[in-house]
Amino acid sequence: AAKSIVSIVFGIRKTAWAHVDRNLTVLDWNQETSHRYMKGAYLPSIYLEEISAAVSRIPKADFFLLEKPSISTQNTNLFPVTLHLRTIEAMLHGLLGGGFLQDGQHRVLSVVRTAVGKHFELMVGESRTSGRELVQQLMLDSVTQEHPRVLFPRDTLTRYRRLFQKGNADRGEEMCDALLQAVAFYEFLFDNS
Amino acid sequence: AAKSIVSIVFGIRKTAWAHVDRNLTVLDWNQETSHRYMKGAYLPSIYLEEISAAVSRIPKADFFLLEKPSISTQNTNLFPVTLHLRTIEAMLHGLLGGGFLQDGQHRVLSVVRTAVGKHFELMVGESRTSGRELVQQLMLDSVTQEHPRVLFPRDTLTRYRRLFQKGNADRGEEMCDALLQAVAFYEFLFDNS
Numbered sequence: 188a189a190k191s192i193v194s195i196v197f198g199i200r201k202t203a204w205a206h207v208d209r210n211l212t213v214l215d216w217n218q219e220t221s222h223r224y225m226k227g228a229y230l231p232s233i234y235l236e237e238i239s240a241a242v243s244r245i246p247k248a249d250f251f252l253l254e255k256p257s258i259s260t261q262n263t264n265l266f267p268v269t270l271h272l273r274t275i276e277a278m279l280h281g282l283l284g285g286g287f288l289q290d291g292q293h294r295v296l297s298v299v300r301t302a303v304g305k306h307f308e309l310m311v312g313e314s315r316t317s318g319r320e321l322v323q324q325l326m327l328d329s330v331t332q333e334h335p336r337v338l339f340p341r342d343t344l345t346r347y348r349r350l351f352q353k354g355n356a357d358r359g360e361e362m363c364d365a366l367l368q369a370v371a372f373y374e375f376l377f378d379n380s
Numbered sequence: 381a382a383k384s385i386v387s388i389v390f391g392i393r394k395t396a397w398a399h400v401d402r403n404l405t406v407l408d409w410n411q412e413t414s415h416r417y418m419k420g421a422y423l424p425s426i427y428l429e430e431i432s433a434a435v436s437r438i439p440k441a442d443f444f445l446l447e448k449p450s451i452s453t454q455n456t457n458l459f460p461v462t463l464h465l466r467t468i469e470a471m472l473h474g475l476l477g478g479g480f481l482q483d484g485q486h487r488v489l490s491v492v493r494t495a496v497g498k499h500f501e502l503m504v505g506e507s508r509t510s511g512r513e514l515v516q517q518l519m520l521d522s523v524t525q526e527h528p529r530v531l532f533p534r535d536t537l538t539r540y541r542r543l544f545q546k547g548n549a550d551r552g553e554e555m556c557d558a559l560l561q562a563v564a565f566y567e568f569l570f571d572n573s
Binding site: 230231232234235236238239242243253255260263266267269270273274275276277278279280281282284285287288293295297 | 423424425427428429431432435436446448453456459460462463466467468469470471472473474475477478480481486488489490
């Protein structure tokens with residue numbers, strides 16, 4: 188069983204991750220931003236540099252969960268974005284899943300975004316709405332409830348709260364999605380009641 | 381300077397490579413075929429398995445040259461192929477270029493297909509024609525010339541010749557392209573006369 192996992196969600200510029208152990212304690216929660224993506228001709232070396240920088244900050248864990256980008260390949264206007272997200276996804280699989288070469292064990296798992304959305308009842312029709320308010324509630328519960336669903340070490344909460352302050356242009360959506368994906372994974376695994 | 385390089389070219393189903401040292405001796409020349417690509421929904425784990433299998437057979441070298449797929453993203457009919465090739469390319473960068481995480485050295489270099497085509501005068505207009513006949517000539521020269529352009533160890537030639545036998549449905553195009561890419565790289569580097 189997985190003692191800890193790292194859950195990763197990437198957007199156009201941000202790669203966010205949450206390192207969560209099986210007691211649902213948040214060991215690390217952060218993101219890396221790149222401003223070098225999708226400018227000029229595609230250079231794989233730029234992506235390797237940017238994704239390596241993120242991976243160097245991502246903790247080691249038993250499993251890595253990667254959100255599977257869910258853009259339809261039918262919408263040709265979005266093709267540059269689809270290619271961009273597919274590139275990040277594939278490079279993350281290569282960088283984090285290289286151990287497969289040695290022992291044939293898959294350490295990187297793909298998670299469908301809407302499955303996480305359904306687990307938390309964040310779906311409106313076929314679309315998933317923001318998980319931001321839910322995450323704010325989880326943070327609040329972590330200091331007010333006796334048995335909170337998710338545990339945030341107290342010394343980290345101040346830093347995380349800044350994410351949700353008014354006037355912060357970065358709404359932390361990817362970080363919220365990464366955290367919820369980790370929580371859903373453990374609750375899927377252990378709460379099959 | 382690179383004592384040896386591995387040059388890699390990938391098509392829809394084949395990943396071919398040539399391991400060539402700086403004396404232009406062909407140390408290894410081979411390919412791996414996958415029949416699991418582009419079937420049903422995209423699963424990154426299938427790609428990781430198939431590409432890891434190829435990478436496990438690819439020799440270690442100072443540098444890895446990867447042909448940059450040159451499909452236009454304007455042609456929307458070819459999106460599935462573009463996505464497929466981009467996925468293979470990105471995963472190869474991740475699997476072969478992971479050392480960048482440790483020391484910041486790029487070991488995987490992208491090579492533009494038409495640049496190799498121009499080096500060998502294989503261009504017809506904007507398109508590159510097959511390098512198969514040229515490779516056959518290089519193999520023949522290797523046993524008939526005193527100072528051949530490329531050296532094939534004699535004990536390997538019989539195996540390689542089978543590639544070009546009549547009735548062989550696999551025309552070995554990717555293998556030819558991988559070899560020519562390696563030769564062009566060294567000739568670019570050392571023959572700037």
